Amino acid sequence: MTINRGQNVIRIIQTFELLARPQGATYGEIAEILEVHERTARRNVDIIMQLGIEIIEIGREGKFSYKASHEYVRKIGNTKFPCIFFSVPELIALFLMKTNFTILNGTQIEGYINSAFEKIASITTLKVSDMVNTIKKIYIKSYDFDKDYTEKEKIIDIVNQAIIKKKQCKMSYYSFAKENIAEYNISPLCFFSKNGGLYLFVRFDNHKDVRTIAVERIQKITLLNKNYKYPRGFNPEKLLENSFGVIFDDPVFVKIWFSSSQAKYIDERVWSTREVKNYCPDGSIILELNTSGWFDVKRWILGFGADAKLLEPRELVEELRSDLQRALNAY
Incomplete structure (x- = not known):
């Protein structure tokens, strides 16, 4: 029977649950409970140790048993997970990453970011919220007169889908120069932020060049069932440099x-x-x-x-x- 990668991950988690028990587990017990060969049980324990989790070897009833150090165990619901240790530089890097896109504050995307950090916090040994509050005092982010995108959540979500699936969109866009709203078919390529604003590199159906549009001026957008090809040679990072x-x-x-x-x-x-x-x-x-x-x-x-x-x-x-x-x- 071929075991896929997902089943291997599940078995490693199940192995850790056995190691997290007060009495730990022998290789034989792991193999019997998970219905695998003892070589597989040994390999799973080795993988857990390679993740940096301390495994203690203890003698039990004339056999060697293996137990995860209690410092590395966090119980969530009825399941025990390995704790993750973050160094202070790693936490600072995560904090700076989190605060990089403050222009999305108040939008659903901010909620997704906060949810992701809560999940990280649930499997760490540190109180991440306390550490973040400390880091905030070290790294103060200046306000860039960010534009407000709280009313553009659905538009941003549709554009995200279009970029991932490489689908064209039909867009209603307000032009400052022409002072009117016009409709265009566009191929959205990627977002970028600049000076407190969120912008989009796009190609218009009737124009080969890549253009820039401001997200807040998009009045309406719908996903079209029409694929587009990413322009050859287009390098947004180099362009922004x-x-x-x-x-x-x-x-x-x-x-x-x-x-x-x-x-x-x-x-x-x-x-x-x-x-x-x-x-x-x-x-x-x-x-x-x-x-x-x-x-x-x-x-x-x-x-x-x-x-x-x-x-x-x-x-x-x-x-x-x-x-x-x-x-x-x-x-």
Whole structure:
């Protein structure tokens, strides 16, 4: 009889239950109760030990019996499970992962995240809630003026299904530029978060390029029974590496001078995977990089005021000068 992987896992759990008894169990008892060969019983105990669970060897009635240390046992209902020990760095990593997507607070997805952490807590020896409260005092997350997605749960769920199944969707979307709601057939590729917002990389039926849409502007969406092919060569991680915001235009090379008062701030961060920093004798710095989304880059430069100056490309220097003149005229 062929034993599938699921049955093997069940038998390992059953083996642990026997080891968790006050008297433990011998290899022979495990084999008899689980109706397996004694070699299988020995192998299951070895697997449990490889998971880092302490198994104590005790003498009982002239035979060796094996028992799980009580520190590694947690009873849930009528079943005993192995406890999992988390180190402080591991708990910090879990906490940071949990707090990474605060833009989904108030949605059903937050409930799923909390439920998953409660399940983790149920099989650990530590009070995870106490540890999390301690970690919160160490790592404070700043608020990014997150957008509200509490009314978009169903939309996010449908898009999740579409991405997993590679299905197209029919979408009603509000455009700020056109100030109207229009319907599109889209192929949703993946979500990403930026500046407190949740966005989606998509391909429109009538357009080959990958575009970005804001999730909160999706008014309605339905799943279509039509598959799509993931675009060849599309790499969202690489695209996001070289972007300043959520507008992804053709790549543009920029060369920007920053004053000495801002040079340290510019130098301490990596702004692009293909950046070059040139240090000037007066303490100022010149940053060269290839990026996408000129609108976002322009807004970023303007935010530095007189402490930043675009040097190249010349045509964008003229555009920036014109924008500054219009801003001056407004005052």
